[in-house]
Amino acid sequence: MNFDINLIVSRLPELAQGFGITIVMWIAGTIGAALLGFIIAIARRYGPLPLGILLRVYIEVIRGTPFLIQLFLLYFGGPSIGLSLEPVPAGLIGITLYGAAYFAEIFRAGFEAVPHGHVEAAECVGFTRTQVVFRVLIPEMTMLVLPAAVNMTIVLAKDTAVLSIITVPEVTMVISAIGSEFYAFVESLFLLALFYWGLVELCGKLGRTAESKLSKYRFAAS
């Protein structure tokens, strides 16, 4: 079998566009998922009980079903309930709703890991409940969840590939199309793997940099 990467590289403009869309879906989706996940975690912690139960069900359903099926239901099932979306917005909403369930759990665990004594120390010097949340709980939770949040960001980078099934013109879809055109499946998949790996390495590097920058804030040994 000939391994001719040039076949694919010759379609660079299309590829570049595919890369671009993947990165946009990834970054926008991750930001959306983290924000929504944070709101869910706060609502479950401080909101009324019925809302908490509802959000718990949401998290269990999202975590309990494959992303592929969730996307199918959103994109192909949506129109039957009057929700017709273009591929790109559907993909963004899908990845946000999916990632948010995981981020919500990461943040919940982070909040619970903040030592209660740090909260008591704040109460003793006169903080209100809100001041405790903003000055102590959120900053400490953020440091605690950093490794898990980076991990989730990496998972979402690779999960953008699933968006190809609802015809979001991201890199997996573009390369697959080129691959079929030239019957160059191995080359195309090889290049694709290389791309995701590079993206993940970059993300991991950023995560490690952030962790070492924040290391002086780490919890002190007593």
Add this chain to the structure above:
Amino acid sequence: MTSSALLINRLHKSFGKTEVLRGIDLEIPHGQVPCLIGPSGSGKSTLLRCMAFLEEPTSGTVVVNGRPLGYTESADGTRTRLPAAEIRAVRSQIGMVFQQFNLWPHMTALGNVSEALKTVQKLPVREAEERAMAQLQKVGLENRADHYPSQLSGGQQQRVAIARALAIEPKLVFFDEPTASLDPELTGEVLNVMRALAADGMTMVVVSHEIGFAASVGQKVAFLDQGKLLINGTPREVFQKNRHPRIDQFLETYLDRGAAMLL
């Protein structure tokens, strides 16, 4: 200043079915440094935490400088919870120092000490930091102001925690086993800060296993056993004259470890 710094009346505290405090009465005059000692599980930390309203008493009252903390209790025993702002106001007269220090890891030493001045008292940043710096000087850590808790030794962390408790200018400072997680050398530096504070006339309540400190600094020593104040007297009364058999039993291991000279 005619009222006591702290007045505790018939204080009970239960966790579920376990009764931890079984009717504590205690009066602490201004400027006194009582030490609460007793075996583990005797309720001394719970008593201190109830005094700071970190635990809500099951019944009974805590009055700080004439103001009830947490609840008011009427003659027939019905309790009314005070509004959160009133609880914060009364509690701001109390500084609390914990066994685990509980410094906020994302703030420097100066940040930890100045935080309440900025967030709660709304002082301008400069003034808050000047006042915080003065507190750090008191505990001998002005040259560690920009260090984060993770960059400080245990003893230094606890001294920062003391500076943080003092920054809000409390009328009373509570110490909950402040040296229990420190080695003897670091324990010494923390106890020195506490001695200086006592010499300054601060009213302090100290829960500690440092019998030597209790004997030398405490004007009163209260011995708690199974949720009750067994003895409350001067160190001389508690440790020397007609020692209660329960105290003998408790002190045995201290005496074994060579602390007899302190008593």
